[in-house]
Amino acid sequence: MIKYVIRGDSMFKNTIDNKRYYTLNCFFRKKFGSKVFKVPLDIGSSCPNFSSGGCIYCSGRSVANISDGSLDIVSQFNKAKDVLEKKWPNSLYIAYFQSGTNTYGDITKFKSYVDELLGINKVVGISIATRPDALSDEWLSYLSELNKQTFLMVELGLQSSNDETLKYINRGHDVKNFTEAVEKLKNRGIFTVAHIINGLPNETKEDMLNTVKYLNNLGIDGVKIHMLYIPKNTKLASIYENNKFHVLSREEYVDIVCNELQLLNENIVIERITGDPIVSELIEPKWLVKKFCVLNEIDKEMVKRDIYQGDLVSF
Numbered sequence: 488m489i490k491y492v493i494r495g496d497s498m499f500k501n502t503i504d505n506k507r508y509y510t511l512n513c514f515f516r517k518k519f520g521s522k523v524f525k526v527p528l529d530i531g532s533s534c535p536n537f538s539s540g541g542c543i544y545c546s547g548r549s550v551a552n553i554s555d556g557s558l559d560i561v562s563q564f565n566k567a568k569d570v571l572e573k574k575w576p577n578s579l580y581i582a583y584f585q586s587g588t589n590t591y592g593d594i595t596k597f598k599s600y601v602d603e604l605l606g607i608n609k610v611v612g613i614s615i616a617t618r619p620d621a622l623s624d625e626w627l628s629y630l631s632e633l634n635k636q637t638f639l640m641v642e643l644g645l646q647s648s649n650d651e652t653l654k655y656i657n658r659g660h661d662v663k664n665f666t667e668a669v670e671k672l673k674n675r676g677i678f679t680v681a682h683i684i685n686g687l688p689n690e691t692k693e694d695m696l697n698t699v700k701y702l703n704n705l706g707i708d709g710v711k712i713h714m715l716y717i718p719k720n721t722k723l724a725s726i727y728e729n730n731k732f733h734v735l736s737r738e739e740y741v742d743i744v745c746n747e748l749q750l751l752n753e754n755i756v757i758e759r760i761t762g763d764p765i766v767s768e769l770i771e772p773k774w775l776v777k778k779f780c781v782l783n784e785i786d787k788e789m790v791k792r793d794i795y796q797g798d799l800v801s802f
């Protein structure tokens with residue numbers, strides 16, 4: 488059931504569990520009338536950016552991935568579903584191609600995976616993580632068809648709207664590439680989600696807020712906000728060891744996220760507002776391990792400031 492939070496003399500309509508931002512859970516409940524889980528899957532996708540050295544923070548592994556990439560796709564899905572179903576027997580599922588750049592490989596094989604997954608009971612959609620520079624015409628035309636067949640989400644990494652930063656982190660694409668990719672997806676009516684990272688080296692709070700303003704103007708459907716973390720054995724780890732750049736404190740991060748949420752239209756779905764580092768690989772920040780603490784601090788701060796998602800959006 489959707490709850491409403493009183494906002495001044497009006498209601499904040501996109502809420503559940505008294506959150507002051509539009510959670511993915513709220514979006515799914517409205518759309519499907521039920522709890523929906525995205526089940527992360529690993530089809531061993533590579534990445535076009537590997538040949539240029541990869542993003543400086545890339546450890547080549549996905550975080551928060553409960554799937555087992557050694558299993559076939561349906562077994563991966565069912566293994567996760569069996570666990571979730573014990574606690575939430577009435578839930579629905581979205582198969583989430585999470586690891587790597589999923590529109591970079593063999594499209595025929597990918598189509599067969601999707602067909603298998605859509606044949607499973609209670610699968611109501613597909614989510615695909617990829618890069619803005621990996622959307623060929625062939626893939627776009629397939630995604631367009633798939634979008635007619637089922638509920639489709641496409642997730643694109645942006646990380647920052649500052650080209651200097653993108654160059655520094657070796658993203659391998661610029662902001663223009665990202666804008667064009669989003670336009671191509673949106674023109675086909677595809678639900679498009681952007682990933683951004685707070686705390687990238689050399690970025691100011693203003694840079695981070697500019698990134699969400701850019702996304703807001705672009706008409707993005709969903710946002711995943713991450714905190715930069717430094718994984719062991721990455722270029723970022725070497726940079727940090729040689730020259731300890733400023734890593735955001737939890738208080739700074741909470742402050743920035745609160746401001747970012749205010750700058751995002753209230754209809755943009757907030758899929759994530761913190762990260763899930765692999766603890767054994769984490770150098771900094773250690774506070775990120777306590778995910779629920781971070782989420783609680785953001786909720787508390789929004790109440791303290793009496794702010795809501797979208798209340799600083801200028802039309």
Ligand code: SF4
Nearest residue numbers: 534536541542545587
């Ligand atoms: S886009 Fe993802 S997989 Fe590719 S190099 Fe960057 S972090 Fe690694």
